[in-house]
Amino acid sequence: MNDYRYDHQTVQGFILSAIFWGVVGILIGLLISVQLWAPAANFAPYLTYGRLRAVHTNGLAFGLGVGAIFGLSYWIVMRLCKRPLLFPRLARVQLWLFNVGIALAALSLMAGQTQSLEYAELEWPLDIAIVVLWVMFAVNVFGTIAKRNEQQMYVSLWYVIATVIAVAVLYLVNNLSIPAGWDKSYHLFAGVNSANVQWWYGHNAVGFVFTTPILAMFYYFLPKATGLPIFSHRLSIVAFWSLVFAYLWTGAHHLVYTPLPDWIQTLAIVFTLFLIAPSWGSVVNGYYTVGQDWTKMRSNYLTKFFVLGITFYGLQTVQGPTQALRVVSQLIHYTDWVPGHVHMGTMGWVTMVTAASIYHVIPRIYGTEIYSERIANVHFWLVLVGQLLFSITMWITGIRQGWMWKATDAEGRLVYRNFMETVTGNYPYWHTRTLAGIIFTVGMLFFVTNVLMTIRKGRALERGASGAPAPAAA
Amino acid sequence: MAGRIYSKAFPFSVMALVAVLAGTIVTMAYPLVRPEMHVKVAGLAPLGPLELAGRDVYQREGCVNCHTQTVRPLKSEVVRYKGNRAQEPTGRYSLAGEFAYDHPFLWGSKRTGPDLAFEGWIKPSRDWHAAHYADPRALVARSNMPAYAFLAKEQLDAAELQAHMRALRKVGVPYTDEDLAAVPAAVAGKTAMDGLVAYTLSLGKAVNRAAPGGIDVELDAPNPLAASVEAVVKGKALFETNGCGACHGDEAHGQEGVAPSLVDGEFLGVAGDLPDAAYFAMIKGGSDVKPALGRPGVPDGGMQAYGADLSDEDVWSIVAWLRNQKAHEAAEHPEHEDAEHGKKE
Numbered sequence: 018m019n020d021y022r023y024d025h026q027t028v029q030g031f032i033l034s035a036i037f038w039g040v041v042g043i044l045i046g047l048l049i050s051v052q053l054w055a056p057a058a059n060f061a062p063y064l065t066y067g068r069l070r071a072v073h074t075n076g077l078a079f080g081l082g083v084g085a086i087f088g089l090s091y092w093i094v095m096r097l098c099k100r101p102l103l104f105p106r107l108a109r110v111q112l113w114l115f116n117v118g119i120a121l122a123a124l125s126l127m128a129g130q131t132q133s134l135e136y137a138e139l140e141w142p143l144d145i146a147i148v149v150l151w152v153m154f155a156v157n158v159f160g161t162i163a164k165r166n167e168q169q170m171y172v173s174l175w176y177v178i179a180t181v182i183a184v185a186v187l188y189l190v191n192n193l194s195i196p197a198g199w200d201k202s203y204h205l206f207a208g209v210n211s212a213n214v215q216w217w218y219g220h221n222a223v224g225f226v227f228t229t230p231i232l233a234m235f236y237y238f239l240p241k242a243t244g245l246p247i248f249s250h251r252l253s254i255v256a257f258w259s260l261v262f263a264y265l266w267t268g269a270h271h272l273v274y275t276p277l278p279d280w281i282q283t284l285a286i287v288f289t290l291f292l293i294a295p296s297w298g299s300v301v302n303g304y305y306t307v308g309q310d311w312t313k314m315r316s317n318y319l320t321k322f323f324v325l326g327i328t329f330y331g332l333q334t335v336q337g338p339t340q341a342l343r344v345v346s347q348l349i350h351y352t353d354w355v356p357g358h359v360h361m362g363t364m365g366w367v368t369m370v371t372a373a374s375i376y377h378v379i380p381r382i383y384g385t386e387i388y389s390e391r392i393a394n395v396h397f398w399l400v401l402v403g404q405l406l407f408s409i410t411m412w413i414t415g416i417r418q419g420w421m422w423k424a425t426d427a428e429g430r431l432v433y434r435n436f437m438e439t440v441t442g443n444y445p446y447w448h449t450r451t452l453a454g455i456i457f458t459v460g461m462l463f464f465v466t467n468v469l470m471t472i473r474k475g476r477a478l479e480r481g482a483s484g485a486p487a488p489a490a491a
Numbered sequence: 492m493a494g495r496i497y498s499k500a501f502p503f504s505v506m507a508l509v510a511v512l513a514g515t516i517v518t519m520a521y522p523l524v525r526p527e528m529h530v531k532v533a534g535l536a537p538l539g540p541l542e543l544a545g546r547d548v549y550q551r552e553g554c555v556n557c558h559t560q561t562v563r564p565l566k567s568e569v570v571r572y573k574g575n576r577a578q579e580p581t582g583r584y585s586l587a588g589e590f591a592y593d594h595p596f597l598w599g600s601k602r603t604g605p606d607l608a609f610e611g612w613i614k615p616s617r618d619w620h621a622a623h624y625a626d627p628r629a630l631v632a633r634s635n636m637p638a639y640a641f642l643a644k645e646q647l648d649a650a651e652l653q654a655h656m657r658a659l660r661k662v663g664v665p666y667t668d669e670d671l672a673a674v675p676a677a678v679a680g681k682t683a684m685d686g687l688v689a690y691t692l693s694l695g696k697a698v699n700r701a702a703p704g705g706i707d708v709e710l711d712a713p714n715p716l717a718a719s720v721e722a723v724v725k726g727k728a729l730f731e732t733n734g735c736g737a738c739h740g741d742e743a744h745g746q747e748g749v750a751p752s753l754v755d756g757e758f759l760g761v762a763g764d765l766p767d768a769a770y771f772a773m774i775k776g777g778s779d780v781k782p783a784l785g786r787p788g789v790p791d792g793g794m795q796a797y798g799a800d801l802s803d804e805d806v807w808s809i810v811a812w813l814r815n816q817k818a819h820e821a822a823e824h825p826e827h828e829d830a831e832h833g834k835k836e
Contacts, residue, residue: 070556265511265515
């Protein structure tokens with residue numbers, strides 16, 4: 018067991034880093050939600066909505082998301098390969114570089130250094146740092162898998178491998194740019210090509226940051242937490258290959274009705290509809306897995322996180338293809354509906370499953386139990402209510418504003434000619450969204466407390482077990 | 492599919508890579524070599540130095556997070572963003588060929604504020620944009636846009652701009668050595684605000700989206716609706732729904748440094764009023780009509796043409812309201828003053 022001790026501390030380091038950046042990202046999310054209805058809350062130039070929105074999205078996608086993915090993927094890889102990491106010190110260097118990178122990323126975005134590509138805002142020096150981080154991750158994942166002590170690779174390993182490969186391809190291509198100074202560059206591609214490459218990247222960042230690594234966690238931690246085996250191995254095989262094949266064709270559904278050639282849009286829409294099948298393959302597999310014993314919903318506090326998480330994943334992957342249809346896109350595209358959609362995936366699916374996985378891992382590092390199941394339950398309900406309130410509010414106001422933009426009278430004239438008429442109706446919904454964000458944030462603070470208290474309890478146990486006097490608090 | 496591949500990491504990884512590359516090649520790489528992805532509208536020119544500086548500011552401040560730059564080929568959208576003024580049907584919405592020098596594209600994904608693709612045509616007033624960027628709520632009540640007054644204090648740096656143009660040249664924007672040499676003179680004494688305003692006014696200008704020209708100015712023509720109370724009521728509503736108040740103020744009193752009053756004793760910068768038909772021509776044809784009226788107005792003033800959006804009856808109704816408003820002012824004002832005096836005494 019001692020072989021794992023060093024690696025477990027690295028895993029815990031990634032988890033704690035992810036939690037730290039998660040709290041930062043969520044608080045900035047709250048601030049920008051206020052800025053939307055209270056423009057006086059913009060503090061120019063560094064703390065305006067235009068600059069902070071990227072800090073929010075990058076902080077949570079890369080700080081919370083990728084930080085947790087690094088840590089939990091290492092945990093999964095070690096367990097499924099039945100050995101410690103092949104390069105433990107490299108993983109520790111990666112942990113430090115990750116934190117320095119995210120800190121610099123946040124500062125550079127506040128300074129206005131941006132490529133103006135969604136989820137690829139960071140300028141070229143930070144892009145290079147991210148590539149280095151990803152190479153470190155890939156070397157350890159592939160190295161450890163190559164030297165594994167369990168011949169058969171379980172589903173979760175497939176998803177980790179697909180994540181490592183796909184993100185590398187996506188990130189390298191979309192960030193091709195020509196530097197115009199140390200803090201400024203211009204995209205290699207222009208106009209329609211720039212748009213097409215960006216949304217091929219942008220949508221698959223969702224696919225291979227917010228989907229495949231989370232599915233890796235789901236397939237590993239759900240059976241571990243519940244003691245129930247995955248319902249169908251064959252279904253997980255079909256779902257895996259069809260998902261990683263189909264995802265890459267769908268980016269242009271973000272560009273429906275733009276000047277991008279129609280054939281690329283249509284191809285993307287068709288594959289987006291197909292994507293329902295592999296997504297629901299995993300949803301069905303998840304439901305039938307828990308369906309072997311529904312009493313686990315009561316007896317095991319983690320089960321509900323996974324069940325609600327996969328439920329939101331299921332809703333997300335029906336809503337997404339619906340949005341890609343031209344007739345729906347023309348109504349809701351560019352409105353608040355879309356943030357409502359995205360936040361169901363991030364706040365519902367990603368956060369639920371990631372938090373449950375962390376609840377599973379942290380006590381096991383110390384051979385103990387979670388600090389408080391009651392706090393975990395409070396966390397669950399607050400996050401659930403906050404997320405539902407957020408998304409439903411945004412869907413309503415998105416449809417409302419989309420209709421107002423489109424409304425014409427019998428003579429073909431706009432009913433709401435002044436754009437502001439369509440904006441002011443958002444304000445009550447934007448107030449509610451901030452309230453939803455506060456509820457969600459409080460829920461996440463319960464989660465953070467629970468994790469930190471579990472670590473504290475684990476460390477106390479360790480000190481007791483070793484018989485050494487407790488060292489002064491660091 | 493079953494079996495051995497799941498115990499062999501290398502072949503498995505190669506298979507996963509192939510699965511990922513299939514869609515990548517067809518939908519991302521192949522379009523890069525397709526001719527329809529490399530079109531240019533006739534006469535497309537790279538942004539000038541001041542406009543490019545403005546685009547850099549637009550990127551830096553994250554304007555793209557709240558404003559899109561593509562007008563979709565949807566009827567309501569074409570009408571909202573005044574694409575319907577274009578005489579060529581293809582100019583009514585955004586075209587691939589307009590963006591051939593856009594590194595990166597700035598189409599955006601969210602319209603918290605309006606689309607800006609045709610802003611150079613929709614709101615061609617330099618003064619309005621400068622005032623609006625400095626303090627959005629002074630011109631648009633309840634707007635949630637941040638204020639960017641600090642941009643007016645930021646001097647543009649010619650050397651930095653030249654470095655940016657050299658980088659753009661490497662990705663294919665045809666800047667010449669002469670273009671680079673002209674930068675210091677073009678941005679001398681200019682601020683980031685000047686750049687941002689210039690960029691805003693350049694948006695959509697690669698394609699002709701001007702309203703049909705040739706408004707016949709007949710100053711003798713009487714207002715057929717002059718005596719109509721219904722026309723006054725309708726005109727007031729049209730003044731509001733078409734956003735006239737955004738520049739001229741809700742009561743048409745004008746706004747300092749943005750747009751003139753429509754109810755005082757001046758018209759187009761000269762004392763003394765002109766007949767109703769002059770107002771009619773200015774609303775229909777915009778600032779282009781000024782020479783025909785023989786008055787200078789504000790230099791490069793930004794009155795837009797509403798001829799494509801409003802029927803003649805609508806325009807006469809607005810004029811009727813403006814005249815009614817002016818008469819009302821003249822009658823009310825002294826009385827109002829007296830009342831004030833009465834209170835003070």
